[in-house]
Amino acid sequence: MSTLSTLLAQTQWTDEERRYLLSLTKPEDVEALRARAFSVTTETMGPNVYLRGLIEISNLCTANCRYCGIRKSNHEVERYTLSQDQILACALEAHRLGYGSIAIQAGERRDEKWVRFIEDVLKAIHAATQDEAHPHGLGITLSLGEQTLEVYERWAAAAGNPEGLRYLLRIESSNPTLFNALHSTPGKYEKVLEHRYRALQDLRRAGYQVGTGVMIGLPNQTLDDLVHDLRTFETIDADMIGMGPYITSHGGDMVEEGMMAHDPLLQRTLNMIAVTRLVLTGANIAAATALETLEPGGRLKGITYGCNVVMPNITPQLTRTSYQLYDNKSGTEVGSEANRAIEAAINAIPGRQLGLFTLGSAKRWCARQG
Ligand code: 5AD
Numbered sequence: 278m279s280t281l282s283t284l285l286a287q288t289q290w291t292d293e294e295r296r297y298l299l300s301l302t303k304p305e306d307v308e309a310l311r312a313r314a315f316s317v318t319t320e321t322m323g324p325n326v327y328l329r330g331l332i333e334i335s336n337l338c339t340a341n342c343r344y345c346g347i348r349k350s351n352h353e354v355e356r357y358t359l360s361q362d363q364i365l366a367c368a369l370e371a372h373r374l375g376y377g378s379i380a381i382q383a384g385e386r387r388d389e390k391w392v393r394f395i396e397d398v399l400k401a402i403h404a405a406t407q408d409e410a411h412p413h414g415l416g417i418t419l420s421l422g423e424q425t426l427e428v429y430e431r432w433a434a435a436a437g438n439p440e441g442l443r444y445l446l447r448i449e450s451s452n453p454t455l456f457n458a459l460h461s462t463p464g465k466y467e468k469v470l471e472h473r474y475r476a477l478q479d480l481r482r483a484g485y486q487v488g489t490g491v492m493i494g495l496p497n498q499t500l501d502d503l504v505h506d507l508r509t510f511e512t513i514d515a516d517m518i519g520m521g522p523y524i525t526s527h528g529g530d531m532v533e534e535g536m537m538a539h540d541p542l543l544q545r546t547l548n549m550i551a552v553t554r555l556v557l558t559g560a561n562i563a564a565a566t567a568l569e570t571l572e573p574g575g576r577l578k579g580i581t582y583g584c585n586v587v588m589p590n591i592t593p594q595l596t597r598t599s600y601q602l603y604d605n606k607s608g609t610e611v612g613s614e615a616n617r618a619i620e621a622a623i624n625a626i627p628g629r630q631l632g633l634f635t636l637g638s639a640k641r642w643c644a645r646q647g
Contacts, residue, residue: 330589331566368406382421507552518553
């Protein structure tokens with residue numbers, strides 16, 4: 278194989294080369310990878326880091342994903358759903374702060390009452406956030422799980438802002454055996470990877486900017502799995518990527534399987550972010566809350582490795598502790614001053630600045646739209 282500096286100057290990589298880049302651990306090697314990913318980000322995406330205000334609108338969930346603390350069979354969680362007025366107040370606050378868009382996330386539900394509730398919320402946000410600076414209103418990212426094409430279309434119509442319409446649906450892992458192990462409940466598979474791929478295609482048809490991603494450091498996950506995940510992101514032609522380290526959740530069903538040790542998990546996550554930036558140059562890549570949970574300041578590290586999106590949590594304080602996807606989730610105990618701190622810290626990264634009052638769409642999506 279070529280030397281590292283030759284590899285980093287390339288624009289295409291074999292699976293073997295990708296695996297090698299992911300495996301780097303020597304300080305000078307990871308620094309070279311980081312520096313290359315950072316400059317590719319600057320060249321393709323510019324200096325802006327975009328903020329998406331994350332609103333965790335409900336922790337009710339019909340799914341039983343084994344890694345997740347708000348899965349249906351965790352009866353220790355107090356369940357909540359925000360009212361339309363509460364959600365609207367969060368959206369208006371994000372709008373006031375100059376966040377170009379918000380991300381609405383919840384557990385997975387498919388009943389008509391829920392579908393209609395989301396429609397109403399989207400219409401209300403659209404009506405309340407249109408002004409001269411935002412003729413199309415606030416951008417909206419939905420993260421509400423697997424739905425039918427018809428539901429995706431209804432929500433797209435209700436959002437009323439085709440330029441700022443996005444959906445995050447992680448595949449969690451592209452290895453079907455691992456995917457099944459993460460989602461199976463005894464005697465039945467409640468989730469199937471093929472359905473997820475279908476949902477991602479449906480989202481594209483319905484006009485969304487499509488986001489996906491995986492967890493890094495899952496029990497039994499290999500570097501080859503991550504290499505395959507990268508190929509899958511390219512096949513999906515993802516506009517947005519959200520990835521973070523897998524962290525044990527005591528509300529989940531995988532406690533006995535453990536998790537990777539802190540240092541190798543942190544480096545593997547950062548390497549995966551950097552290599553994703555090299556292969557999907559024009560994608561928006563988010564620095565996940567799980568990265569901040571693993572390592573205080575982790576999101577800022579993520580930015581230096583190629584992330585260009587941060588999603589500050591703007592959920593009302595009262596319900597935050599009930600949206601515990603994994604143990605010690607970052608940001609559950611802190612208020613808006615923590616968001617001001619991350620905003621200031623982003624501006625302090627040389628070569629980076631906050632991208633405010635703009636949608637900040639993925640370059641890949643803009644190119645596809647012509
Ligand atoms: N560790 C890390 N990330 C998790 N998620 C859920 N549970 C965990 C966990 N234990 C992530 C999943 C999901 C997103 C909303 O949160 O990737 O798609």
